[in-house]
Amino acid sequence: MRTVSNEIESIQDPGPAPHVLRATDVNQRSEKRAEQQVAILFALSGVGSLLLIYSYVFVAKDVFIFIPVMGNQNAQQLGLGIGMAMSLFFLGMAAIHWAKTLMPETEVVNHRHEFRSSDEDREDLIKTVKEGVAGVQLGRRKLIKRSMAASMGLFALPPVLLLRDLGPLPKKLLETTNWKSGTRLVTDPGDRPILASDLEVGSVVQVLPAIAGLSEDSEHFERPLKDIAKDPVLLIRLRPEDFNLTPEKLAMTHEGIIAFSKICSHMGCAVALYEQTTKHLLCPCHQSTFDVTRGAKVIFGPAARPLPQLDITVDAEGYLIARAPFSESVGPSYWERNSQ
Amino acid sequence: MTTAEKRVSAVANYVDERTGAAGWVKKSLNKVFPDHWSFMLGEVCMYSFIILLISGTFLTLWFDPSQREVIYNGVYEPLQGLKMSAAYASTLDISFEVRGGLLMRQIHHWSALIFMAAIVAHLLRVFFTGAFRKPREFNWILGIILVTLGLVEGLFGYSLPDDLLSGTGMRITSAIIQAIPLVGTYISFFLFGGEFPGVGFIPRIFTLHVLLIPGIFLAVITIHVMLVWYQKHTQFAGPGKTEKNVVGHPILPVYMAKAGGFFFIVFGVTAFLGAVASINPVWLFGPYTPGQISAGSQPDWYMGWLDGLVRMAPPWETHAFGHTISWNILIPALIVPGILFTGMALYPFIESWITGDKREHHLLDRPRNVPNRTALGVMSITFVLITLINGGNDILAVAFDLSINQIMWFSRISVFVLPPLAFVITKRLCLSLQRADRELVLHGKETGRLVRMPSGEFVEVHEPISEQKRFILTSHEQPTPLVLEDIDSRGVRRAGKFKNKLRVRLSKAHAVAIPKVTAQELKEIENH
Numbered sequence: 001m002r003t004v005s006n007e008i009e010s011i012q013d014p015g016p017a018p019h020v021l022r023a024t025d026v027n028q029r030s031e032k033r034a035e036q037q038v039a040i041l042f043a044l045s046g047v048g049s050l051l052l053i054y055s056y057v058f059v060a061k062d063v064f065i066f067i068p069v070m071g072n073q074n075a076q077q078l079g080l081g082i083g084m085a086m087s088l089f090f091l092g093m094a095a096i097h098w099a100k101t102l103m104p105e106t107e108v109v110n111h112r113h114e115f116r117s118s119d120e121d122r123e124d125l126i127k128t129v130k131e132g133v134a135g136v137q138l139g140r141r142k143l144i145k146r147s148m149a150a151s152m153g154l155f156a157l158p159p160v161l162l163l164r165d166l167g168p169l170p171k172k173l174l175e176t177t178n179w180k181s182g183t184r185l186v187t188d189p190g191d192r193p194i195l196a197s198d199l200e201v202g203s204v205v206q207v208l209p210a211i212a213g214l215s216e217d218s219e220h221f222e223r224p225l226k227d228i229a230k231d232p233v234l235l236i237r238l239r240p241e242d243f244n245l246t247p248e249k250l251a252m253t254h255e256g257i258i259a260f261s262k263i264c265s266h267m268g269c270a271v272a273l274y275e276q277t278t279k280h281l282l283c284p285c286h287q288s289t290f291d292v293t294r295g296a297k298v299i300f301g302p303a304a305r306p307l308p309q310l311d312i313t314v315d316a317e318g319y320l321i322a323r324a325p326f327s328e329s330v331g332p333s334y335w336e337r338n339s340q
Numbered sequence: 341m342t343t344a345e346k347r348v349s350a351v352a353n354y355v356d357e358r359t360g361a362a363g364w365v366k367k368s369l370n371k372v373f374p375d376h377w378s379f380m381l382g383e384v385c386m387y388s389f390i391i392l393l394i395s396g397t398f399l400t401l402w403f404d405p406s407q408r409e410v411i412y413n414g415v416y417e418p419l420q421g422l423k424m425s426a427a428y429a430s431t432l433d434i435s436f437e438v439r440g441g442l443l444m445r446q447i448h449h450w451s452a453l454i455f456m457a458a459i460v461a462h463l464l465r466v467f468f469t470g471a472f473r474k475p476r477e478f479n480w481i482l483g484i485i486l487v488t489l490g491l492v493e494g495l496f497g498y499s500l501p502d503d504l505l506s507g508t509g510m511r512i513t514s515a516i517i518q519a520i521p522l523v524g525t526y527i528s529f530f531l532f533g534g535e536f537p538g539v540g541f542i543p544r545i546f547t548l549h550v551l552l553i554p555g556i557f558l559a560v561i562t563i564h565v566m567l568v569w570y571q572k573h574t575q576f577a578g579p580g581k582t583e584k585n586v587v588g589h590p591i592l593p594v595y596m597a598k599a600g601g602f603f604f605i606v607f608g609v610t611a612f613l614g615a616v617a618s619i620n621p622v623w624l625f626g627p628y629t630p631g632q633i634s635a636g637s638q639p640d641w642y643m644g645w646l647d648g649l650v651r652m653a654p655p656w657e658t659h660a661f662g663h664t665i666s667w668n669i670l671i672p673a674l675i676v677p678g679i680l681f682t683g684m685a686l687y688p689f690i691e692s693w694i695t696g697d698k699r700e701h702h703l704l705d706r707p708r709n710v711p712n713r714t715a716l717g718v719m720s721i722t723f724v725l726i727t728l729i730n731g732g733n734d735i736l737a738v739a740f741d742l743s744i745n746q747i748m749w750f751s752r753i754s755v756f757v758l759p760p761l762a763f764v765i766t767k768r769l770c771l772s773l774q775r776a777d778r779e780l781v782l783h784g785k786e787t788g789r790l791v792r793m794p795s796g797e798f799v800e801v802h803e804p805i806s807e808q809k810r811f812i813l814t815s816h817e818q819p820t821p822l823v824l825e826d827i828d829s830r831g832v833r834r835a836g837k838f839k840n841k842l843r844v845r846l847s848k849a850h851a852v853a854i855p856k857v858t859a860q861e862l863k864e865i866e867n868h
Contacts, residue, residue: 081615089608
């Protein structure tokens with residue numbers, strides 16, 4: 001099928017260029033010098049090992065020395081590292097210098113052999129395999145064949161089943177947060193409830209849902225990390241006229257205070273950057289940008305959905321509370337998520 | 341015989357009577373390895389792997405792979421009294437209280453970066469020189485398995501300290517897993533032991549990172565190197581070198597001394613970096629909590645291009661029948677890398693299909709002599725570089741005072757435009773280099789000596805190049821396009837009309853070349 005174009009006459013192989021001897025091959029003084037160089041390299045390696053031992057035993061952990069360019073450096077770490085680097089590096093240099101200057105440098109030719117087995121070997125193999133297969137008699141013994149197939153199929157199930165207890169089933173866990181109707185918004189950190197009047201225009205506060213009975217005494221209460229992965233909310237106060245929202249979304253704000261989930265709707269990072277002037281929220285992971293004035297609408301980047309908005313109001317004492325739980329799952333998308 | 345010789349021969353006799361190893365060992369020690377600087381790249385991979393095993397074992401002696409919450413009361417003052425996982429606390433202890441612990445952590449991390457860089461460089465060397473051709477296709481595929489494993493192993497490794505940066509990486513990993521249709525949520529819950537961040541992830545990836553994946557690595561590397569040994573190393577074309585031989589230094593003593601010495605040099609350089617160049621200072625990031633993040637979050641370089649792809653993805657999601665499909669995650673994080681790695685693994689078979697070449701190749705190509713392949717390689721590198729640039733768009737925006745949006749749009753457009761452009765330019769460059777080779781063989785090299793002719797004309801004197809050099813520049817085979825008749829040799833109409841047409845076209849593109857100098861041409865010019 002392939003036509004190899006060697007009708008043209010290629011330039012002939014002239015054979016290797018004549019071998020040029022090294023200085024160390026012809027000059028005894030060079031040879032002697034190379035030998036000394038190798039010995040010096042080995043000695044430098046030894047110096048490195050000693051430096052390492054010295055630093056380990058005698059240099060205290062909290063001593064810092066000033067090295068130009070690098071600044072203050074921990075003396076022990078530097079001594080151990082430089083010692084180790086020297087001890088290894090010069091060992092290698094010595095071996096290579098030795099090989100290059102003093103060991104024989106003539107090149108040797110080996111021949112390649114074809115990988116293909118001989119025809120006899122191949123035929124013998126086929127015969128052996130055929131005989132072996134015939135001995136198993138699978139073609140004739142239908143009953144064995146079928147029962148084997150069935151048991152092998154069943155055999156594959158237990159290993160999968162045994163992994164079942166790796167974790168709980170997802171159920172509705174990704175749809176639920178600790179925000180309930182009436183949950184107070186408390187500062188993070190600090191767990192203090194927030195008066196709507198305390199928030200100035202332009203301010204941003206990170207809040208978490210108050211946990212009944214424990215919010216005043218955060219010393220003894222530990223929020224599970226899985227809750228901190230879903231619950232954080234950003235509270236932003238703008239002038240009410242800055243908003244450009246649908247009536248439903250506007251009704252979810254309170255006197256210019258708007259609350260969004262802090263968990264990015266793209267991959268779940270904390271949307272931590274707020275730009276005062278543009279009123280944009282930016283996720284530092286993949287730069288999805290959300291416009292606060294338009295209900296955290298995505299204006300740039302890979303996120304496909306706005307940040308979920310929390311419906312807020314105030315209770316009788318004037319503290320901010322959630323009027324309702326989140327109406328959708330917070331965080332990244334997943335197959336079972338109903339995003340309609 | 342001296343006493344020493346007697347002792348050695350007694351031991352050798354003892355072993356050989358029980359194993360019959362003498363014949364094999366004799367043959368092996370006479371084995372020849374060709375010399376070229378680029379053949380060291382694979383060695384760097386193997387040596388970094390050994391360094392990773394040594395430094396990693398050291399770290400496991402103190403590391404506590406647990407998400408159990410502890411109160412830190414170690415020596416690092418800024419974090420004293422904080423709640424954190426035992427994994428993070430023990431990483432701080434390794435860094436501040438174990439003598440040489442920080443050095444080993446930094447050596448481990450640096451050698452991981454060098455390992456991945458060397459793998460990529462080695463892969464490119466093998467690709468551009470055509471070393472993957474028959475009979476080495478299996479080894480190419482093993483190499484693709486190794487680079488893929490390396491990505492996963494690296495990701496798990498830098499996630500273990502459980503600091504704020506690596507936790508963010510895990511959050512992204514869990515989101516990618518969740519995005520898989522049908523089973524994603526379940527896999528994520530089982531892997532993490534519940535809702536993110538779960539309780540089981542650190543101990544589980546620890547086992548994968550220190551036992552399972554290194555075990556697979558060790559097995560695959562062993563087969564990879566044994567195949568090189570058995571199939572013998574490729575060599576560059578040159579005087580005295582043919583497809584039937586291999587020219588170089590024998591294992592004993594020169595190659596062994598050089599390769600062994602080189603291991604210590606690689607280790608020494610890595611140790612030097614570990615001593616003076618700070619890497620992943622986890623104490624600055626603080627413990628992981630999902631509600632916080634550090635600005636400028638960056639993965640290690642070999643994951644950066646994937647992150648860049650994710651960043652540039654358009655905001656597409658499909659919502660239907662109560663389900664969500666996140667194309668903005670699936671395409672950049674799973675589909676595109678899947679296509680790239682599969683394409684890479686299949687490339688040897690694709691090229692051999694295009695050229696119709698089913699012969700063994702032991703002489704390496706110079707990249708310029710196979711313009712299509714070289715252009716394809718440069719095109720892929722361009723693609724990855726653009727995605728890598730976009731992976732650092734926030735850092736670049738700050739460093740060069742640009743807007744992130746500009747960089748993102750630049751990447752989104754150029755990721756489609758620049759790779760094909762790189763292909764065309766590279767192919768042209770290859771052909772120009774072939775032309776330069778032709779000039780060199782025919783007219784010799786420029787000496788810079790100007791001579792004035794009797795006619796008043798100035799000419800530069802050219803000096804002929806050596807016979808050996810001429811041979812090196814002309815010994816390659818120039819491909820001819822495949823010819824596929826519609827009717828085959830037995831007069832039967834060939835099936836697959838479109839497939840054949842495509843194959844002939846690709847083969848024609850592949851065979852583009854500047855005709856090399858023939859012996860005839862050279863003779864003519866010498867007779868002038």
